[in-house]
Amino acid sequence: MKxxxxxxxxxxxxxxxxxxxxxxxxxxxxxxxxxxxxxxxxIIGPSGSGKSTLLHNMGLLDRPTSGRVLIDNKDTSKxxxxxxxxxxGRKLGFVFQNYNLIPxxxxxxxxxxxxxxxxxxxxxxxxxxxxxxKEVGILHRVDHKGIHxxxxxxxxxxxxxxxxxxxxxxxxxxxxxxxxxxSSQEIMEILVxxxxxxxxxxxxxxxxxxxxxxxxxxxxxxxxxxxxxTNRNSDDFNRVLKQIEKKTRRDDHxx
Amino acid sequence: xxxxxRFALGELxxxxxxxxxxxxxxxxxxTSFMLxxxxxxxMMQVVDDTTKLVTSDAVIVDPSxxxxxxxxxxxxxxxxxxxxxxxxxxxxxxxxxxxxxxQGTYGLGSSGEAVDACTIQGIDPEKDxxxxxISSKIVDGRFFTEDDNILRGHTPLYIEIEGPGNLPDFxxxxxxxxxxxxxxxxxxxxxxxxxxxxxxxIGKTLSLTLSVSGKKSSYATVTVKVIGLYESGTxxxxxxxxxxxxxxxxxxxxYGEISGYDLTIPGIGTFRGYNAITVDRxxxxxxxxxxxxxxxxxxxxxxxxEVREKIESVVPHLKVFSWHDFLIYIAGTMQDVxxxxxxxxxxxxLFLCAAAIKYVMDSIVMRKTRxxxxxxxxxxxxxxxxxxxxxxxMFIGFVAGIxxxxxxxxxxxxxNYYGISVEFIAGTQLRVDFVVNWLTLLIAILLxxxxxxxxxxxxxxxxxxxxxxxxxxxxxxxx
Numbered sequence: 211m212k213x214x215x216x217x218x219x220x221x222x223x224x225x226x227x228x229x230x231x232x233x234x235x236x237x238x239x240x241x242x243x244x245x246x247x248x249x250x251x252x253i254i255g256p257s258g259s260g261k262s263t264l265l266h267n268m269g270l271l272d273r274p275t276s277g278r279v280l281i282d283n284k285d286t287s288k289x290x291x292x293x294x295x296x297x298x299g300r301k302l303g304f305v306f307q308n309y310n311l312i313p314x315x316x317x318x319x320x321x322x323x324x325x326x327x328x329x330x331x332x333x334x335x336x337x338x339x340x341x342x343x344k345e346v347g348i349l350h351r352v353d354h355k356g357i358h359x360x361x362x363x364x365x366x367x368x369x370x371x372x373x374x375x376x377x378x379x380x381x382x383x384x385x386x387x388x389x390x391x392x393s394s395q396e397i398m399e400i401l402v403x404x405x406x407x408x409x410x411x412x413x414x415x416x417x418x419x420x421x422x423x424x425x426x427x428x429x430x431x432x433x434x435x436x437x438x439x440t441n442r443n444s445d446d447f448n449r450v451l452k453q454i455e456k457k458t459r460r461d462d463h464x465x
Numbered sequence: 466x467x468x469x470x471r472f473a474l475g476e477l478x479x480x481x482x483x484x485x486x487x488x489x490x491x492x493x494x495x496t497s498f499m500l501x502x503x504x505x506x507x508m509m510q511v512v513d514d515t516t517k518l519v520t521s522d523a524v525i526v527d528p529s530x531x532x533x534x535x536x537x538x539x540x541x542x543x544x545x546x547x548x549x550x551x552x553x554x555x556x557x558x559x560x561x562x563x564x565x566x567x568q569g570t571y572g573l574g575s576s577g578e579a580v581d582a583c584t585i586q587g588i589d590p591e592k593d594x595x596x597x598x599i600s601s602k603i604v605d606g607r608f609f610t611e612d613d614n615i616l617r618g619h620t621p622l623y624i625e626i627e628g629p630g631n632l633p634d635f636x637x638x639x640x641x642x643x644x645x646x647x648x649x650x651x652x653x654x655x656x657x658x659x660x661x662x663x664x665x666x667i668g669k670t671l672s673l674t675l676s677v678s679g680k681k682s683s684y685a686t687v688t689v690k691v692i693g694l695y696e697s698g699t700x701x702x703x704x705x706x707x708x709x710x711x712x713x714x715x716x717x718x719x720y721g722e723i724s725g726y727d728l729t730i731p732g733i734g735t736f737r738g739y740n741a742i743t744v745d746r747x748x749x750x751x752x753x754x755x756x757x758x759x760x761x762x763x764x765x766x767x768x769x770x771e772v773r774e775k776i777e778s779v780v781p782h783l784k785v786f787s788w789h790d791f792l793i794y795i796a797g798t799m800q801d802v803x804x805x806x807x808x809x810x811x812x813x814x815l816f817l818c819a820a821a822i823k824y825v826m827d828s829i830v831m832r833k834t835r836x837x838x839x840x841x842x843x844x845x846x847x848x849x850x851x852x853x854x855x856x857x858x859m860f861i862g863f864v865a866g867i868x869x870x871x872x873x874x875x876x877x878x879x880x881n882y883y884g885i886s887v888e889f890i891a892g893t894q895l896r897v898d899f900v901v902n903w904l905t906l907l908i909a910i911l912l913x914x915x916x917x918x919x920x921x922x923x924x925x926x927x928x929x930x931x932x933x934x935x936x937x938x939x940x941x942x943x944x
Binding site: 291296297 | 468471475478479835836838839840841842843844845846847849932933934937
């Protein structure tokens, strides 16, 4: 399939180094990656491979040590903190492993929150929030406090919240990491449907291969490097995936 | 409502108990501040009233006088008229009045029996009323009018007796017999005196024995008629301070050109009095000075000192008492000590409250690190996060200030209703009218607001500076 020319987000030689107790850790090592509109991408890899760091850099929550992150063709390394915040609010949607709903707010209030932060009109936001909550199947609990919902329900709300500002990219960090397998499947089906129906470009991180399987494009990250990408070479990808699965199993048995 | 204010309110609700305690403590502290200030303002007003009944912004007296003498025992100020003119011509905007005063005792009815002491301020109804405002304080009867017989054309009768040995000479008033068609001098007395002695009332005639020569032991007895009762707002003052026309007092004190004969009886003394007199309005015991109102009254003491310096530059050899001297004399330095101690305790309490606010907010920032991270991920700017905590500080300070004002209003009413009802002198009730001015109200609001905003600013800055990724990684979401 021919990809459109302009990617939604492009990482160009992005490296991220941490200094932990005097030891320099290369969390990301010259990662280059392009995500195109409408893609549904999973980033997989063993723990400590740099998946979350990659997602954080894509989401402008963290700044790379070197390299560039371009969103909508704009180089974000050259913009101010204020502009970064603006970018995050208007262009990106986030789904977290622990949902991160504000406990004292109702479901509706949680969903409209990112819209209020970028100063959109409340009544418009509420209308839209109800549509989104219906889509994720949680409209019946619109007036409940986030704290009173189950994990799966909270994550549905979090998905609706991530879409309230019509982001160009939805980033989900282990969206099923805190859920049982039934709820995980439900959540992934919701994300898939939203991607199909709304065309919302989605990138999610998962260490669970069965969850990662929901994605049309899969990227494997090991030691801060992209070692497999179904877009580049699917034969090569399957070989790497098998190696990682073997390694993961060995590690699990070892523990 | 902006997102910062919404979240600030949410945080306030979440931590309402601890914040309520802090607010109450600050409010009670501000109540002390309000009460102290309202009481000091009241005291200042009393001093102001008292000062202005006796003098105005400053008073010039003979160098031998002290401040206590201003209540009727000061000697004549030589060249009072000339001094008054020098002040008016030398300092732009300043006005003067020559004051005559006397101190003595009064008796009731024809027996002339002395029953109580009083100080008589002789006032020029035209010039001095502007200063003391007595005409507006009349509660019964009337103020002086042009028809009043303020002059009789002669001095009262005295008898001078040569003191034996080293003792001073004495001059005694001998009682007064009014000539045909003569009327008693008109006098305005304090309403308190009338309450203490019901026979001191409108239309009553009193026998007044006055010290007429400053510190010398000289007395004259005259008959006076009460034409009005005044209330200054300070009952004790009203019991003591009475008002006669300045010219009446000049006549009694022989301040003028005198003609006639004295009768000397060897071995007894000299009878003086019933001498014809033309009152000299340039003579008096003190010169009262009124300065233009300052542009602002934030530093009345500074203004008072400035007035004194100006006057002293014109009359360097005389004694000048300023409004501030009266303040010190009447209110005393004890008030200053109490004020300093109270301010000390207020500031210590406010400091502790500020520390508590900072501590509570620090712990909120710690617990809500992840929430802060989420807000940043949703596009909240550092400033938005900063304002969430700043608004909390502002709210705490504002509510505490308002509560402090409300508490103090309640306490003021309770104090006046139940508390201070002192039986003062014989049967006079002392009422404390707390005086609240705009400056006190402003400080009562701004001080706690400023302090809690400052206390909140540190955790607010800390929260706003959190990197979103670190914030999301660390901390637990508040549950």
